Amino acid sequence: MRAALGVVLSVWLLGLAPAAVERPLAIGSRKQLFLDRRLIADARGVELSFNPPQHFPSNLLPAERPWERGRLGAYASVLEDDGRYRMYYNSFDARYESEYLCVALSDDGVRWTRPRVGTIEHEGARDNNIVGVGVRGRVFIDPFDAPARRYKLLTRIDAEDPRWPLTKGSRRLDATYLLTSADGFSWERVEEPVLQFHTAAVSDVFFDDLAGRWAVYMRGSLPDTGSAAYARIEVPRDGLARPFSVLPGTRAAERGRAVDLRGEAPFVFQTDANDSVGAHVYTLYAHRYGWADAAYVAFPSIWYSRRPSLGGLSDPTASDGMEMQFAFSHDGIAWRRPFRRSIVPAWLEAGPNGVDQVYCGGMVRHRDEVVVYYSRVAGRHLLDDWKPLGRLASIGRVVFRLDGFVSADATEAGGELTTPVLDFEGRRLELNAWTGAGGWIEVALLDEKRQPLPEFGPRQAIRLAGNSVRHVAAWKRGSDVGALAGRPVRVRIALRDAKLFALQFVP
Known part of the structure; x- marks a missing residue:
């Protein structure tokens, strides 16, 4: 009886317990x-x-130079520096033998000019806007380093590339290196690679003020499907010039999202069951959206592969094209992509088979607007003979309302x-x-x-x-x-x- 009374009393007291x-x-x-x-x-x-952005399809930078006739702008980055805009973009010559990193300048983000940099020789002349050869990547500014190393770029450098000579005692590797520059025109390589491997795509780098570290997003392949996906590596504020630590213990690994990139780095962005078979995250272009709290945005290019070029799944009926979509996160690790549609409308002047490849080219704020640049290459990614496609490549922009994505x-x-x-x-x-x-x-x-x-x-x-x-x-x-x-x-x-x-x- 006493035990039963105790149970009843306990239940009655629990019923009176205040709500959490x-x-x-x-x-x-x-x-x-x-x-x-x-x-x-x-x-x-x-x-x-x-909320779809306003689309401005005009070609901001037509392929007009000999070193752009193969292709222009598939990997681009736009940044604002002291009130002016800089666009770094890659290009190929008509023979498709050399890849160049070029720069263009603008006062308003709409009208662009090619400065005469004079650092790289092309066909016997230096009257060009080329700032690098055999490199690709997204240029960013490091506000924490010395002015002589203010501009930075992570890039793949092949072991046999003679354009990057070795200093005495250094090793030559197919690896990922850091390049630095005082003016964004003349670049120097940090001798030791930051990673002992490289990936085919460009890496996204930004300082994550919420984590207090640099966030580096690199592309790899999922071990179960072979689909292209992106991993996140975190680097200390002063650690960009030193070898990156990609061992277990990152925030993503601690949160149970540790799928290995060559056994070392956690994947944080990938396609899923809501995508079609053969979909890959070809490029990501992640940003810390610094004008709001706990906001990160990305503009991934989703590639719908018709054949398993990366060793993964494919769909024989896929377009082999790419479209740029929108994704967001509150921590840069757990990403969501609920609105799976292209934010760049299809053009009437698409490639030979009515297919485009669209890549994000940067995000900047202009007053109360957010401008997102994109590069477009007409034609299918692997199934068309699109060399040279300089005349079919273009760079455009879309404009969002400030904070107006959703x-x-x-x-x-x-x-x-x-x-x-x-x-x-x-x-x-x-x-x-x-x-x-x-x-x-x-x-x-x-x-x-x-x-x-x-x-x-x-x-x-x-x-x-x-x-x-x-x-x-x-x-x-x-x-x-x-x-x-x-x-x-x-x-x-x-x-x-x-x-x-x-x-x-x-x-």
């Missing part, structure tokens, strides 16, 4: 994107939608969403949002139990309308929310015929 307290999401004053449901605790009448949308029927409990800093709440002519957005602040906070409830809210990347939420008392900073709050947003891209508490 939701731990606030500490966002400070950092911008939050609506890429997925990370910022949505519950919603009604709201859907997440991908949005939380409501139709004319209306909807609403509520965030998790937030811990914020700041005095104003700004929304990046758009509404139709008859649409509106209404913001309320709630406590942990979803009860409206005094003077910040829906009845006191002033509706927002129109298109702005910086709508300011306001109530009858004004827009100052500083008194709530540091307290756990939820944000409830009601929408009608509207798109919500991001929110941010600002000072």
Whole structure:
């Protein structure tokens, strides 16, 4: 009887136990994107939608030089430096015997010129924009190193390449090397390779401020299918010139995503069952999206292979073309690709079989827009004789709204969403949002139990309308929310015929 009473008493006490307290999401004053449901605790009448960019198909850099007549721009990178834009791109001559790394400059990212660099000789002359021969990769800027080594490039160098002479005592390897430059025109090689192997594709490199390390993404092949996929290697801030450590113990390996690249590095980005048979991640082009919190974006080129050229699966009915898609992550390791469609529309002037190969060529911010460059080669990847294809190669751009890759949308029927409990800093709440002519957005602040906070409830809210990347939420008392900073709050947003891209508490 006493035991039974104890069981009943225990059950009764458990029934009175308080519900688990939701731990606030500490966002400070950092911008939050609506890429997925990370910022949505519950919603009604709201859907997440991908927003295709505006397309500008004009050829920004036609193949006009002798060293570009074979092909131009399949591997490109665009970066902003001191208010000007630089584009590094690869090219081949008409005989397809030499591969060059070239540079173009622009003040606005639209009109490009080829500077006369004068460092590399081509057909007896140095009047060209060539900055490297026999190398390929994405140029990046290292803000932590000395000015003499400010520009950097990871590249494959073949053992027999005579254009990179050895210093006394150094070894010659087919390997991955680091090149450095003070001006981005004249390059020097760090003698010891950073990796004792190389991959066929270019590597993506950026400094991951959330991890406090450089992130290096390299292409390899999955051991079970042979499909091309990308691994992530993390390098200390001052470690780019030293051999990379790719042994177990990286963050990706610790999170259980360790599939080996030559037995050493974890794969983090690959095709899956939602892709067609024979799909490969040919290039990735991953970025830390530095204008928002915990946001990474990538523009992978998905190759639909008709034959198992990489030793993997293939589809004999595939196009053998490539399309550039969109992917995102919150940590640079776990990636999502929910909207599997090309972000570059097919051109009417495609290759001989109506097929394109599209590769990402860089991402920069211009005011309140995000510009993504791409290179396009008309023709199938392996099945067409596309040498030379200089006249069929082009470089274009697409433009996204700032933070506008994905949005939380409501139709004319209306909807609403509520965030998790937030811990914020700041005095104003700004929304990046758009509404139709008859649409509106209404913001309320709630406590942990979803009860409206005094003077910040829906009845006191002033509706927002129109298109702005910086709508300011306001109530009858004004827009100052500083008194709530540091307290756990939820944000409830009601929408009608509207798109919500991001929110941010600002000072």
